[in-house]
Amino acid sequence: GQSLEQPSEVTAVEGAIVQINCTYQTSGFYGLSWYQQHDGGAPTFLSYNALDGLEETGRFSSFLSRSDSYGYLLLQELQMKDSASYFCAVRDGSNYQLIWGAGTKLIIKP
């Protein structure tokens, strides 16, 4: 089957660093995307990794290891506004549609 696994909830402290993991099992692989969604809002695109390694965009970084079918989103210098759900998504190899993880709710405490 095809699936993405990510933790349902992660708690961290303001100013700290947090890592949200995503492991995937799909019939093909064309890249791993990350999206952020605040409560009541729409998903917004954060990053995309097609090749192994780390991609950095400001306080957010995303990592991919294709051999391990694994990636993570790293958030640094956490701010209260980072409290949201984070989704990983992988493009399916058979029909080219995105398969989405169930999302990780990030709770940030002062």
Add this chain to the structure above:
Amino acid sequence: DTAVSQTPKYLVTQMGNDKSIKCEQNLGHDTMYWYKQDSKKFLKIMFSYNNKELIINETVPNRFSPKSPDKAHLNLHINSLELGDSAVYFCASSQDPQGRSQYFGAGTRLSVL
């Protein structure tokens, strides 16, 4: 200007009714999508469409049908609404068919009574 706009934002209706949700994007993107997000926040793709191809998630009931009058619009029509259709529906678009980065509308919260 809103990049991806969908209307209405809220939709409350009775079981058995037929309703439509409209979506427009002004990004010049070639591919548009419809997603359903249930109360557990799980995002499920329903359709993806570009000017060449409609890809339908086979688990979507045929009561749901996308209609695209032009490249900038992809509307969602739902026949014979059921209680289980209550969810938030998101429209999205992407420049490339691979959908590496998608831009979402604000969502339509559908409540079927």
